[in-house]
Amino acid sequence: MQGGTMMASETTAMTDPDRIWTEAAVRLRSEIGDGPFSSYIAPSAVRMDSSGQLILVTPTAYARDWVRKNALRRVNELWLGLDGLSRRLEVRCRAEMGSVPPASAVQGAPAPSAPSAGFQPMPAPTVGPVADGPRAVRAAGLQDRLTFDGFVEGHGNAFALAIAKQVAAWADGHFNPVFLCGPYGFGKTHLLNAIAWEAQRLRPEARVVYLTAERFLSTFVKAMQDRQTAAFKDSLRNADMLLIDDVQFVGGKTSTQEELLSTLTALIQDGRRVVLSADRPPLALTEIEPRLRGHMASGLTCPIEPGDRALKLAVARNRLEALSRLGVVDGVIGDAVLEHLVDRTPGSMRELEGAVTTLAAVSGGRLSALTVEDTQKLLGAALRGGPERRITVDEIQKTVSEHFNLKQADLLSERRTRSVARPRQIAMYLCKQHTTRSYPDIGRRFGGRDHTTVLHGVRKIDSLLATDEQIARDVETLTRKLRG
Numbered sequence: 001m002q003g004g005t006m007m008a009s010e011t012t013a014m015t016d017p018d019r020i021w022t023e024a025a026v027r028l029r030s031e032i033g034d035g036p037f038s039s040y041i042a043p044s045a046v047r048m049d050s051s052g053q054l055i056l057v058t059p060t061a062y063a064r065d066w067v068r069k070n071a072l073r074r075v076n077e078l079w080l081g082l083d084g085l086s087r088r089l090e091v092r093c094r095a096e097m098g099s100v101p102p103a104s105a106v107q108g109a110p111a112p113s114a115p116s117a118g119f120q121p122m123p124a125p126t127v128g129p130v131a132d133g134p135r136a137v138r139a140a141g142l143q144d145r146l147t148f149d150g151f152v153e154g155h156g157n158a159f160a161l162a163i164a165k166q167v168a169a170w171a172d173g174h175f176n177p178v179f180l181c182g183p184y185g186f187g188k189t190h191l192l193n194a195i196a197w198e199a200q201r202l203r204p205e206a207r208v209v210y211l212t213a214e215r216f217l218s219t220f221v222k223a224m225q226d227r228q229t230a231a232f233k234d235s236l237r238n239a240d241m242l243l244i245d246d247v248q249f250v251g252g253k254t255s256t257q258e259e260l261l262s263t264l265t266a267l268i269q270d271g272r273r274v275v276l277s278a279d280r281p282p283l284a285l286t287e288i289e290p291r292l293r294g295h296m297a298s299g300l301t302c303p304i305e306p307g308d309r310a311l312k313l314a315v316a317r318n319r320l321e322a323l324s325r326l327g328v329v330d331g332v333i334g335d336a337v338l339e340h341l342v343d344r345t346p347g348s349m350r351e352l353e354g355a356v357t358t359l360a361a362v363s364g365g366r367l368s369a370l371t372v373e374d375t376q377k378l379l380g381a382a383l384r385g386g387p388e389r390r391i392t393v394d395e396i397q398k399t400v401s402e403h404f405n406l407k408q409a410d411l412l413s414e415r416r417t418r419s420v421a422r423p424r425q426i427a428m429y430l431c432k433q434h435t436t437r438s439y440p441d442i443g444r445r446f447g448g449r450d451h452t453t454v455l456h457g458v459r460k461i462d463s464l465l466a467t468d469e470q471i472a473r474d475v476e477t478l479t480r481k482l483r484g
């Protein structure tokens with residue numbers, strides 16, 4: 001247990017959220033037991049919002065409420081005992097988080113011109129994110145570890161990576177804007193951060209501005225309230241390169257869309273670089289006003305596909321190497337153990353990173369001695385316990401209709417009575433939770449419904465999970481059935 005001893009002796013000086021969470025999770029697991037740990041804590045991750053607040057992000061509202069009621073106080077006691085910066089955690093569910101980036105800063109070498117601290121509270125949004133020059137821009141949202149060095153190339157992301165590197169090199173070309181799109185958790189934020197770091201390193205004098213669409217929105221709204229929209233406009237239009245992450249979040253926000261449209265046209269006309277990302281291609285962002293959509297689609301769209309097994313293995317190994325450089329783990333993991341971990345962790349790279357961090361925590365750091373059996377024992381229910389099985393939309397529809405004594409066709413039908421509409425929403429919710437399908441894609445598979453209907457259904461169930469015990473029980477039973 002060499003790793004465990006080392007971690008314990010360094011607890012007073014810890015500031016890195018990954019290390020603190022790793023250590024706190026080990027203790028929590030022994031206190032609350034494997035069942036609750038694997039259901040509610042293992043799938044959660046620590047993130048930081050734009051004001052620097054650390055947040056424990058649970059996968060569902062149901063899990064959030066469970067943590068709040070049963071574990072948050074203890075989580076904070078453990079966290080405070082370890083955190084050299086005496087921060088506290090709040091808890092929120094994923095649906096409440098939008099695009100807040102992971103708080104972790106686990107990576108070997110930071111980008112050459114990066115601020116030295118691996119993890120610092122981000123300043124609250126201000127009008128004029130570029131007003132204080134590049135340092136302020138970086139502190140405003142980039143994460144040290146999200147560089148090209150830390151990005152693993154594979155089938156499905158190679159094209160996006162190649163274009164990202166060209167943009168970062170300020171290469172001459174006709175692609176403006178560049179639009180990265182792909183499902184949740186497969187590297188869009190990582191690539192946008194990597195572009196910003198590299199572009200800034202190559203041209204330290206250039207104004208490189210990275211922000212999430214949520215931040216664009218909240219900063220713009222605040223600027224309107226404070227009657228400072230001119231300063232807001234200037235701050236963005238001075239950018240040599242503007243990167244906006246998760247632009248789907250401006251959907252339905254008319255004045256923010258108008259502002260974004262005029263910012264983009266001004267920058268593009270002036271030959272400044274614009275890079276955008278979203279969970280869908282621009283033309284599928286139907287809740288975005290057509291002119292803005294058209295501008296977003298007018299450059300180069302680069303899809304990022306969900307990672308295949310080889311890429312997942314490489315990302316998991318990469319992650320363990322980063323934890324090893326930090327001294328959190330010791331030794332090299334066996335191929336069979338790593339394959340076991342990857343094969344039993346469906347979902348995005350984010351879930352995979354969660355599983356790797358959990359393994360690092362519960363193994364006490366001794367990786368080379370780990371066998372597949374140890375891993376099974378250590379992670380227990382946190383792993384799915386069978387060969388990788390992708391849950392499909394069809395399977396979810398069958399399971400849900402059977403559970404509610406309906407026909408699968410009822411879920412796809414136009415029927416709107418509560419006895420059909422609610423199970424349909426539950427099925428849509430489960431599709432969002434257990435598949436990497438986008439909202440429009442799910443809509444298509446439910447009788448050609450619009451993505452906003454799916455979005456509404458998913459949000460409805462997410463909120464009902466916190467208040468309606470019957471729905472929470474149904475969702476839990478169905479989740480268990482689907483996982484087999």
Ligand SMILES: Nc1ncnc2c1ncn2[C@@H]1O[C@H](COP(=O)(O)OP(=O)(O)OP(=O)(O)O)[C@@H](O)[C@H]1O
Nearest residue numbers: 150151152183184185186187188189190315349350
């Ligand atoms: N190819 C990759 N190589 C290394 N790490 C990766 C890769 N793809 C994803 N990751 C990691 O997986 C995690 C999720 O990725 P990221 O946040 O970039 O996803 P995203 O596509 O922006 O998701 P969202 O739609 O939720 O914003 C990050 O920690 C990222 O570093």
